[in-house]
Amino acid sequence: MTSEHETGVVRLCAAWGRGPAVVVESLSTVGFSGSPVQLVTLADAVGRFVLKPFAPHVTRERAEWVHGLMRHARAAGVAEVPEVLTPADGGSSVVEDRTGRRWELVQFVEGQPCASPTPPRAAAALDVLARLHLALRSAVHAAPDDGRSPGVERRIEQASELLARPLSRRCAARVDASEEPSSGIDCVARVRAACRAADQHLATPLGRRGLTAIATARIGPVQRQAVVRDIWSDHVLFDTAAADRVAGIVDFHAAAIDTPLTDIARLLGSWEWPSRGSEPAASGITARWPGPLAAYADARGAPLTAADRWLCDWLHASAVICGLDNWFRWILEESRRFPDTNRALERIHALLAELPHAVDWLARAGNQPV
Numbered sequence: 122m123t124s125e126h127e128t129g130v131v132r133l134c135a136a137w138g139r140g141p142a143v144v145v146e147s148l149s150t151v152g153f154s155g156s157p158v159q160l161v162t163l164a165d166a167v168g169r170f171v172l173k174p175f176a177p178h179v180t181r182e183r184a185e186w187v188h189g190l191m192r193h194a195r196a197a198g199v200a201e202v203p204e205v206l207t208p209a210d211g212g213s214s215v216v217e218d219r220t221g222r223r224w225e226l227v228q229f230v231e232g233q234p235c236a237s238p239t240p241p242r243a244a245a246a247l248d249v250l251a252r253l254h255l256a257l258r259s260a261v262h263a264a265p266d267d268g269r270s271p272g273v274e275r276r277i278e279q280a281s282e283l284l285a286r287p288l289s290r291r292c293a294a295r296v297d298a299s300e301e302p303s304s305g306i307d308c309v310a311r312v313r314a315a316c317r318a319a320d321q322h323l324a325t326p327l328g329r330r331g332l333t334a335i336a337t338a339r340i341g342p343v344q345r346q347a348v349v350r351d352i353w354s355d356h357v358l359f360d361t362a363a364a365d366r367v368a369g370i371v372d373f374h375a376a377a378i379d380t381p382l383t384d385i386a387r388l389l390g391s392w393e394w395p396s397r398g399s400e401p402a403a404s405g406i407t408a409r410w411p412g413p414l415a416a417y418a419d420a421r422g423a424p425l426t427a428a429d430r431w432l433c434d435w436l437h438a439s440a441v442i443c444g445l446d447n448w449f450r451w452i453l454e455e456s457r458r459f460p461d462t463n464r465a466l467e468r469i470h471a472l473l474a475e476l477p478h479a480v481d482w483l484a485r486a487g488n489q490p491v
Contacts, residue, residue: 129218130159134172136216137226138209140164160229169229170206174222175215175374184215184223187373189262190347191227197256201249201369204228232358232368237393241365244416246357249367250388251420254346254381263347263378270343272350272383276439280335283446288320291446294453308462309452315469316449322476323442331483335439340432340489343380351375352384353391382429385417386436390475405434405482427490434482435489441479445472 127145134142144162148171159172175184194202206226207214216224235242258265292313322328349356351372360366386406394409407414407430418424425433448469451457459465 133218134161137206139166170226171229172226174224181215187376188214190260190376191373193260194253194256199253199256201367203230203369230358230369230371233361234355235359236354240412243410243413245365245367247413247417248420251417257347260347265346267342268345270380272379273340276335276443277338279443280332284332284336288316291449291453292316292320311466312452315473319445319473327484328480331480334483345378345380348379348381348384350377352388382433383436386433390437406437407433431489438479438482441472441475
């Protein structure tokens with residue numbers, strides 16, 4: 122980190138009025154956004170904090186809404202949600218820099234993510250998730266209601282577009298070699314190969330049937346509330362001293378109103394399950410993690426219904442297809458580049474490996490149970 126950049130970080134941290142930043146270091150993150158993240162220690166605040174920007178398009182109202190959810194969850198007893206630092210003068214926890222971009226200082230969580238948790242670890246994570254969902258139901262600025270799931274609606278629309286405009290068109294997108302470093306060209310070539318493989322699978326009768334099952338899904342109103350949305354393996358940190366204890370859930374920037382099942386499907390689907398390959402191809406995500414789902418139900422105080430399980434499986438299977446479509450659009454058509462290309466490629470290939478299971482489930486699942 123250059124001294125000029127460090128000076129800017131110190132100046133920004135001063136806005137919280139907790140004394141100067143006495144230690145500043147770049148924090149290696151596992152996300153894909155490439156946003157600059159710093160680990161800072163302040164003279165007049167206990168502990169270490171993560172200084173992180175919101176996406177450029179995020180308004181102050183939106184950022185403060187997210188922080189309100191985090192504070193509410195902690196006040197309700199969910200200590201695994203990191204503390205949001207508030208300025209000493211009691212002002213907004215969201216601070217703007219000279220360019221107008223909005224920043225936060227959030228408690229640093231000591232912990233490690235796990236891509237393939239043991240059943241006890243996974244159960245611990247689902248227990249915390251259930252307690253978090255219960256806490257967020259009482260957030261007055263995010264009152265629960267019944268209505269259409271935004272996540273479901275987006276996937277129905279995206280599948281309809283894929284039926285009309287197959288992935289083969291994304292595969293054919295061109296990149297100007299004169300504007301790309303050799304590493305970028307190699308990444309694009311590997312993404313294009315993955316796109317061709319996904320297109321071949323979705324072009325089969327079974328693949329078309331799976332896409333049609335998403336596009337024509339008739340999923341009615343659901344119970345909606347504030348949910349995390351971007352809760353996946355890298356955002357659930359486990360205690361390094363107590364392997365089966367969740368140290369924290371990080372990154373609430375994507376939080377929104379939707380069904381809590383979106384969080385369950387997102388988290389379970391991001392893990393490699395211990396008995397991978399032993400289930401029938403058409404088994405859903407809920408069949409892979411019965412223990413963690415039982416832990417969620419116990420903490421919530423109510424079992425998941427057959428309709429809940431079906432929708433959770435549908436959300437995971439449709440996310441595999443739509444997730445691949447997103448990656449191919451970002452890289453092949455929009456020419457987005459990610460700071461860690463290997464991580465991006467790993468994610469694409471993980472989704473590609475899951476694609477046959479997702480298509481089989483969608484093609485065979487039928488309609489949602491009543």
